[in-house]
Amino acid sequence: MRRPLLVANWKMHKSVAEAEDFAAALLPLLPPAGAELAIAPPFTALAALGRALRGSPVLLAAQNANPAESGAFTGEVAPAMLAELGCRYVIAGHSERRGLYGESDDFVAAKVCALLAAGLRPIVCVGESLEVRRAGGGAAEVVCRQLQNSLAGVPAGLAAELAVAYEPIWAIGTGETATPQAAQQMHAALREKLRGLFGAAAEAIRIQYGGSVKPGNAAALLAQPDIDGALVGGASLNPESFAALAAESGGAS
Numbered sequence: 001m002r003r004p005l006l007v008a009n010w011k012m013h014k015s016v017a018e019a020e021d022f023a024a025a026l027l028p029l030l031p032p033a034g035a036e037l038a039i040a041p042p043f044t045a046l047a048a049l050g051r052a053l054r055g056s057p058v059l060l061a062a063q064n065a066n067p068a069e070s071g072a073f074t075g076e077v078a079p080a081m082l083a084e085l086g087c088r089y090v091i092a093g094h095s096e097r098r099g100l101y102g103e104s105d106d107f108v109a110a111k112v113c114a115l116l117a118a119g120l121r122p123i124v125c126v127g128e129s130l131e132v133r134r135a136g137g138g139a140a141e142v143v144c145r146q147l148q149n150s151l152a153g154v155p156a157g158l159a160a161e162l163a164v165a166y167e168p169i170w171a172i173g174t175g176e177t178a179t180p181q182a183a184q185q186m187h188a189a190l191r192e193k194l195r196g197l198f199g200a201a202a203e204a205i206r207i208q209y210g211g212s213v214k215p216g217n218a219a220a221l222l223a224q225p226d227i228d229g230a231l232v233g234g235a236s237l238n239p240e241s242f243a244a245l246a247a248e249s250g251g252a253s
């Protein structure tokens with residue numbers, strides 16, 4: 001039985017003060033027992049949000065990291081720096097980073113390996129474009145190949161530390177969501193790919209769904225056997241809405 005994982009991806013939203021206010025408003029609203037919860041704020045709010053969440057059931061996550069340990073990488077942040085701030089999860093290969101900043105599967109794989117080496121848990125994002133979806137039939141093959149390539153070099157012994165997020169690009173921030181049945185089909189294909197790569201460890205890997213998840217549609221998605229949580233952008237920016245998602249995901253613990 002996999003414990004659902006609900007992660008807020010705030011993208012480039014919220015100042016330090018806004019992140020602190022969010023934590024103060026969220027914590028009293030959280031339902032008891034159930035999903036594992038994490039918030040990925042902008043880098044600038046990590047330290048303050050980490051302090052505000054200390055002692056609560058909500059973990060700290062980051063939105064990105066560079067695969068290198070240190071060096072001349074202006075503007076980048078290394079995995080160990082995130083671990084030092086108390087991050088548990090780090091999003092790797094979000095479609096916005098792949099699309100806007102040219103991150104390749106190889107680069108994402110290097111990042112995933114570096115995160116694991118630093119004791120962090122990567123959330124590896126994959127998903128097809130609208131073009132691929134419209135072409136019909138081949139989306140599962142494309143997304144499974146993307147997953148395999150983005151996990152190159154991951155030691156089987158660390159596979160259980162991974163989470164995967166299936167995020168169809170056409171559903172991110174658009175208000176359009178994959179139906180629970182269509183999402184389940186893709187998640188089952190991804191699980192099969194993970195079994196091929198890692199054997200029995202695949203059963204422990206949470207596969208989240210992402211793409212316009214909001215209160216009202218999360219429960220039906222999470223009721224599917226291979227959907228083990230959600231990665232949420234827009235609907236995670238409001239404490240009431242994130243608390244409602246936590247309740248639909250089975251509470252917090």
Ligand code: PEP
Nearest residue numbers: 172173210211212233234
């Ligand atoms: C995301 O960016 O990971 C995401 C799923 O965004 P939204 O929930 O806004 O579609």
